[in-house]
Amino acid sequence: MDRIIDVVHVFMLLLFVGWGIFFVHCLRRYRQKPGHAATYQPVKAKVSKYVEVAVGIFEAILLLVFSMPVWAEYKSSPPPADQRMEVRVVGEQFQWDFHYAGKDGVFGKMDARLITASNPLGLRVDDPADPGADDIVTINEFHMPVGRPMYLRLTSKDVIHSFSIPTMRVKQDVIPGMEIPIWFTAVDGATAEELRRQMTETFPVEKASWYRLRHHVAAIDHMGKDGEVVLAQGADLGPTKADGDEKLEALAKTGVTELTMQPRVPLEVVCAQLCGNSHFKMKALLVTHDQAGFDAWIEEKSNPVEPSFEDF
Amino acid sequence: MEPHPITGMYNGKFGIWLFLASEVMLFGALFSTYVLLRVGAEPGTWPRGDSILNVPLATFNTIVLITSSVTMVMSWASVKMHDFAKGRLYLTLTFLLAATFLVVKYFEYKAKLTHHQVELVQPVTLHGHDVLKITGHLGEQTDEFVMIAPDPPPEPDEHSSEPTRSSHGGHPEEMRIERSNITRVTDFGPRHSTFLAIYFTLTGLHGLHIVGGMVVILYFMITGASAWQTMPEKYTNRIECTGLYWHFVDLVWIFLFPVLYLL
């Protein structure tokens, strides 16, 4: 099921190559030549009918054996309530708000009149008796444990957005007035550190482009000719293209020939439905933890006396 | 203009039927919108048509429109049987009936647009109850407050007030509402609710189609005499096509009326 995209593409390639071979053959063989006329009724072919039927059957297989069952399972079997981690996600122009239920396990209600920049969901934070008092809300930062089913309840405050984690093939439109659930599980071991490690790559300095590397940081200390550190581990190439070009030029001069870089944040939540002029910037950092790390993060964020929110 | 062997129709008639097919899709889309909005509405929020709209007036209008379809057919039948004078008489009657329909519609719309609803932040006591919405007629309005003469209390059934029954003779006294306590003030026009939005859109578009038909009928009333002299057969066919259009407009109303007013 996981490979349905590959299966379809192989099928597509076969069809295209098949057609293509016949096509090119005809183009060459049947050029207009003196003494050769076209054949008025060349083929009463059964071949094409068989091919057509075969194509139809294969499409039916793709549909009935692959896509429909996958979709049905995807849509109608949410993970059981006792195993899943439930998070509410609210999209708005232009940020993602992530709402965790806190120790009491109950989500507070949204009140539009209480909305401020630091309280984007309008929770009743001042009333200790309210279920929302102990909730955790983060803006543009989504923390989740790996290896455990996530159950996200998606909605929007203003226009249609789309919650997408491309690397995990997660995508769901986020529609105001509707709450749409999705569920997925991140593969065990897909923690941020591990992913950063896996996504480390080397780039020749001469051909490096700031555009390509703007989200990357150095994976190791880079030494110049004289042995000094010219690009420290964790440093990036600067916030703008001008800075980046300058930095790359400087690095080249110090004798560094290749850069070993890794993404600063390997996973992102992005918005996949046009939502206005900052649609392209509407993204959240996705930080994956193992279960212990996640629990620690929750502990850090929860404070029984005063709820804390990310200030922007 | 001979009919074509395959379709059995002359060009104009075939053309009108095709146009009507597209009109079916147009009004069909709006009826589908009605269904979707009604099905998606919070339970209890979608009003019954007869609680907000004036059914007697609309019934009268239905009769007017159906009669106009009859006179339209009679007009065509008359010119088909070479009686131009009668044809023109029936055409004029159709025009007048259509105008009547529009006049009634004008009064319906006006009643809606001069009636208002004030939605409140904190409840206010009215007729012995605490309410978050007051319907009635607006008085003075400033930046600080709004004066409204509330409608009399509704009949002892669940539906909201009947606007056209409020007696304008004896205004109940006006209430003053502070702007700070108001979420919004709206008339009973399309912005009031999705029900009224689709009501005004459907009846408004239908009304525009009536106006269009009237323009065409007026044109034939004015140019009919000379057309009858030079091209009687063509003129007859044009009346027939107009009639087909007119029946369609009538048919749309026959669906509109029960759906909007009675359900």
Next chain:
Amino acid sequence: MSEHGHGPQGRHGHDHHGDEPGFWQKYVFSVDHKVIGIQYTITSLLFLFFGFCLMMIMRWQLAYPNSVVPVIGKYLGGAMASGGVLVGDGYNALGAMHGTIMVFLGIVPLGVGGFGNFVLPLQIGAPDMAFPRLNMASYWVYFLGGVVMLGSFFAPGGAAASGWTSYTPLAVTALSGQTWWLFGMVLLITSSLLGSVNFIVTTVQLRARGLSFFRLPFFVWAQFVTAFLLLLAFPPLEAAGVLQLMDRLAGTSFFMPSGLVVSGVPQTQYSGGGSPLLWQHLFWFLAHPEVYVLILPAMGIVAEVIANNTRKPLWGYKSLVYSVVFLGFMSFVVWAHHMFMTGMGTALSTFFQATTMIISVPSVIILTCLIISLYRASIRYTVPMLFALAFLPMFAIGGLTGLPLGLTASDIHLHDTYYVIGHFHYVVAPGTIFGLFAGIYYWFPKVTGRKMSDLLGKIHFWPSFIFINGIFFPMFFSGMAGVLRRQFDQTEQIHGAAAHGLTVMSSWSAWLLAVAQIPFIFNFFWSIWKGRKVTDNPWEATTLEWSAPSPPPHGNFATVPVVYCGPYEYSVPGQKTDFCPQHVALEA
């Protein structure tokens, strides 16, 4: 000319012009289908060029984000750019207008209004359309609609910027020229409706004697089905446009759900209770058949050119006809495959996936018939034929890449990525536009009496073919990598940054493609006056339009044609020439 006889020619209700018409009536407010066809063609080509220019600006921002746009950067102002650098709203406006202009002001008016109007009456042996004045009206309403659309650029908030799809609530709350867009659409839709009535009545009722339905050229069938799609699919979008106008102007809540909060401000002025998905359903109900409106006229042209340049009948004519009619029907029941990601459940998605798979079958049949038509042919590589042949693999790629999009499971990953952009552009750009180029080179001699230069045509074709693939093929890879569409700065997201090299390649291919059009533009205008003069039937074709003079006079045919055989009687065994025109009886 006896235009009022009792035969088929007398049915068109054509009015007397009396004396020779003046300049205005002859060239501007003409009711002659040929003049109207030319008007549509010139206007739509200008719009296509303009839409292409918008794209070229966008491609600069994509390749070199946040840098000054060369040459015209300083002229961009207002809501669109700041200091010569595009801003987010400006980029979105260019995107929305590019899509809208190409689809509604460019391709459809050219394929249907231009080619359909000029060629169809000639191909069926008619002196004009059934309703010539209606025809003229539909052109001018289109023109007005185009002007209103362009007016969007001068609105205070800038041009409409919510995608050509205008999803709500974004389009309702946007401060842009969206209202102009909506009015423009209402006018354009009206123009299409008027035109489609004309095409259907003409095709059914004005055919020459002997021209039965199964003797019609495939081009006519394609236009006929297209007209039905326009007639029946457009009205829901007209309704939706009115509803969105009301939401924007009259404060209604058709598409506005309750509880909206925009920028921290609760939107209490709306009653709420509306549905954003309602817009999507109404929009896509049209927009899906619309994409078949985009492809069918071009398919029709390609069929004509292939038959003519293979010197044999099209293979599987009946299959072609049944397929195109079936395609027309099916196109009405697939629309929600554009909405798989909206939270659709299993019942609805099962239905639409199935219909989407089914609709691929007639497309495959049509493509296969056209390819098999090359078998045992005698292929002439004329310029129109080059474009027509290129259409085939390009349409194949476009069609095939629709498969993973039509299956919901794979669509999750690919939806709203560059894969989609690659898919539909392959069908419309190297697909339809190449088909339309084929038509221009093919029918130019009929319209003007002169041929376009073959050399310039080939210089136009080869670079265009290479660069257009250079633009769109990398997009499949970008999309697979997760690069999303409608992104002002793709590098803001990590996948966009990683795939940036592909984006640069697409941008340079686009600019080079523009350069490759220069020989065409020159060739087109130069040949009108200086092209080599040719006979009435320079391609030795069989269909009826080639039996009329070049250019045909008002009323088209000196003598009323009578049809004796099918549309593609080429290389008939035992005949003296390798083509037998439809209006000439085959020798026994």
